[in-house]
Amino acid sequence: MVIMLELREFLGKGFTLIGQVDSARTVDAGAIVSAVKSMGKVQAVIVSEPQGVLGAANTAVVSGIVKRETEVEVVCQITCRDRNRAALVSDVLAAKMLGVDCFLITGGGHPKLSDTPQAMAVFDLDPAQLVQMLKHLSEKGETPAGHKVSGPLNLCVGAMASPATSPIDVEAKRLERMARIGLDFIVTYPTFSLEALRSFKREVKQLNVPVVVGVRMLPDVRDARRLNEDPRVTVPPELIDALERAERLKGEEKVEACLEANLNFFEGFLKAIKEEGFAGCSIHAPGMEHAVGQLASKLKN
Amino acid sequence: MIITVAKSDEEVRRALEPYRNIVVIGCGTCATICRTGGEDQVKEMVEKLVRWGKNVLASMVVESPCDVRIDRRDLKRIEDEVKEADALLVMSCGVGVQAVGEASGKRALAALDTVFLGEVEHIGCFVERCRECGFCVLNETEGLCPIVLCAKGLMNGPCEDMVNGKCGVVKDDVDCVWVKVWERMKSEGREEDFLRVNPPLDRSVKVGVGRVVW
Ligand code: SF4
Numbered sequence: 069m070v071i072m073l074e075l076r077e078f079l080g081k082g083f084t085l086i087g088q089v090d091s092a093r094t095v096d097a098g099a100i101v102s103a104v105k106s107m108g109k110v111q112a113v114i115v116s117e118p119q120g121v122l123g124a125a126n127t128a129v130v131s132g133i134v135k136r137e138t139e140v141e142v143v144c145q146i147t148c149r150d151r152n153r154a155a156l157v158s159d160v161l162a163a164k165m166l167g168v169d170c171f172l173i174t175g176g177g178h179p180k181l182s183d184t185p186q187a188m189a190v191f192d193l194d195p196a197q198l199v200q201m202l203k204h205l206s207e208k209g210e211t212p213a214g215h216k217v218s219g220p221l222n223l224c225v226g227a228m229a230s231p232a233t234s235p236i237d238v239e240a241k242r243l244e245r246m247a248r249i250g251l252d253f254i255v256t257y258p259t260f261s262l263e264a265l266r267s268f269k270r271e272v273k274q275l276n277v278p279v280v281v282g283v284r285m286l287p288d289v290r291d292a293r294r295l296n297e298d299p300r301v302t303v304p305p306e307l308i309d310a311l312e313r314a315e316r317l318k319g320e321e322k323v324e325a326c327l328e329a330n331l332n333f334f335e336g337f338l339k340a341i342k343e344e345g346f347a348g349c350s351i352h353a354p355g356m357e358h359a360v361g362q363l364a365s366k367l368k369n
Numbered sequence: 370m371i372i373t374v375a376k377s378d379e380e381v382r383r384a385l386e387p388y389r390n391i392v393v394i395g396c397g398t399c400a401t402i403c404r405t406g407g408e409d410q411v412k413e414m415v416e417k418l419v420r421w422g423k424n425v426l427a428s429m430v431v432e433s434p435c436d437v438r439i440d441r442r443d444l445k446r447i448e449d450e451v452k453e454a455d456a457l458l459v460m461s462c463g464v465g466v467q468a469v470g471e472a473s474g475k476r477a478l479a480a481l482d483t484v485f486l487g488e489v490e491h492i493g494c495f496v497e498r499c500r501e502c503g504f505c506v507l508n509e510t511e512g513l514c515p516i517v518l519c520a521k522g523l524m525n526g527p528c529e530d531m532v533n534g535k536c537g538v539v540k541d542d543v544d545c546v547w548v549k550v551w552e553r554m555k556s557e558g559r560e561e562d563f564l565r566v567n568p569p570l571d572r573s574v575k576v577g578v579g580r581v582v583w
C-alpha cells in the first residue's frame with residue numbers, strides 16, 4: 069500500500085523530489101498518466117497548465133485522474149487568468165472531491181501572449197486574493213462571502229515565484245504579502261542560474277516558507293532557444309552546445325544524446341540546489357518525462 | 370475629461386443615410402478640448418453635410434450636452450429647426466448624444482467615438498487614467514490606477530509577465546505599474562503598505578445602469 073503523505077508534511081524534511089507534467093489540449097488522459105508513471109519514484113507531481121496554451125484540459129480534473137491512476141501525491145496548478153472567483157471555487161471543490169488537496173497558485177500569463185490572444189483576460193482575483201480565498205475555504209470551510217461548503221477543507225496552498233526577475237525586491241515583497249496570508253510552499257519558475265537562486269533565497273529567507281526550485285529539462289535545442297528568448301532565462305551555453313551536437317544525430321541516437329546532455333548538466337545543478345538548502349525541486353521535462361526519474365535517481369546516488 | 374475621436378466620414382454618412390434635414394450639435398466642454406466637437410469642427414461638419422447633399426437646418430455648440438437641463442435650455446434657441454429636423458448629429462461623447470436625444474425627443478446620432486476618461490497632457494495628447502471601477506483605490510496605490518495601468522487590472526501585483534520593471538504584456542516599453550507603486554512606497558519608507566492585500570473588486574456595482582441619486 070502506498071502511504072499518502074501531504075506535501076506539507078515532507079517539505080522541510082530532506083530534499084523533496086517532485087515531477088511536473090502539463091495538462092494539454094487533449095481528451096487523452098492516458099498519455100498524461102503514462103508520462104507521470106514513466107517518472108518513476110517522485111514524491112509528488114505538479115499538474116500544470118501548459119505555457120502559452122489556452123483551453124487545456126482542466127487541471128483539477130487531470131489532477132484527480134493522475135492521483136487515482138498513479139497514487140502519487142498531486143499538486144494542482146490553478147491560474148487566475150481564465151476563471152472568475154466562482155469558477156475557481158468550483159474547480160477547487162471538484163479537485164478536492166477527486167482527492168486532491170494541494171494547490172499551486174499562479175496568475176497565469178496574459179492571453180495576449182498565448183495561442184488564443186483574442187480571449188478575455190479574466191483575473192477576477194489575483195494570486196494574493198486567490199490564496200486568501202483558498203485559506204478561508206481551507207480553515208473555515210466557507211467562501212469569503214460566507215457560503216458554507218463543509219467543515220475545514222484542510223488545503224495545502226503554494227504559489228509560483230520568479231527567482232530571476234528584476235527588480236527582485238518587489239518579487240520578494242509580493243511573496244511576503246502572500247506568505248502573511250499563509251503559504252505552505254513556493255515553487256519557482258525555471259531558472260538555470262544558481263546565482264539567481266542564491267540571491268532569491270536570501271530575499272525570501274525570512275518568510276520561512278519552503279522553496280521548491282523549478283527545473284526545466286530541454287527535449288531539444290529548439291526548445292532551449294525558445295526558452296532563451298525570455299530575458300529572464302539564460303540556458304547555459306554548454307548545454308545548448310551539447311544539444312546542438314545531439315541535433316546532428318538521428319533517431320534513437322539523437323534522443324539518447326539529448327537525454328545525456330540534460331543529465332550531465334542537471335545532475336550537478338540539482339546537487340548544488342540541494343546543497344544550498346532548498347526544500348526540493350520540481351522537474352519539468354515536457355515530452356521526456358521518463359528523464360525525470362533518471363535524473364532523480366542520480367541525485368540519490 | 371471624456372476623450373473622443375471622430376468617426377470616419379464613411380460611418381457618419383452611413384448613419385445619416387435615411388435622413389435629409391439635419392441639426393448639428395457640438396460640445397463646448399470635453400469635445401472642444403479634444404478638437405472633435407468644438408466650433409471649428411461643427412463648422413467643418415456642416416460644410417461636409419452640405420457637400421453630401423443634406424439640408425442643414427441649424428448648428429450650435431451646447432456648453433455641456435451631457436447635461437439635459439442645459440440641452441433643454443440651449444435647444445430652445447433653435448426650437449423650430451429641431452422640430453423640423455429628421456435627426457440631430459451630435460459631436461460629443463456618448464453621454465451627450467443620449468442626453469441631447471432625451472432633451473429633444475429626436476433621433477440623435479453620434480459623430481464621435483468615446484474612447485476613455487483621460488488626462489490632457491497637451492492638445493493632441495490624451496492619456497487614459499480611469500475606468501470608473503466604482504471603488505477608487507488610488508489612495509492605496511500611490512495615486513496610480515491599477516485598473517488602467519496594469520494590463521491585467523490586478524489589485525495586488527506585480528505578476529509573472531513583469532520583465533526588468535516593464536510590463537511584458539503591452540511590451541511598448543511601459544513600466545509595470547506595480548513596480549512603480551513599490552518604488553514609491555519604498556522611497557518613502559512605507560514598505561509595509563505594499564504587504565496589504567487590496568480586496569477583490571465588487572463586480573456587482575457595474576451591473577445595470579449606474580445611478581447616483583440624492
Ligand atoms: S481605481 Fe482607477 S478605475 Fe477605479 S475609480 Fe480609481 S482611477 Fe478609476
Ligand code: SF4
Pocket residue numbers: 518519520521522523526527528529530531532535536537538539544545546547548
Ligand atoms: S507586468 Fe505589471 S503592469 Fe503588466 S500585467 Fe503584470 S502586474 Fe500588470
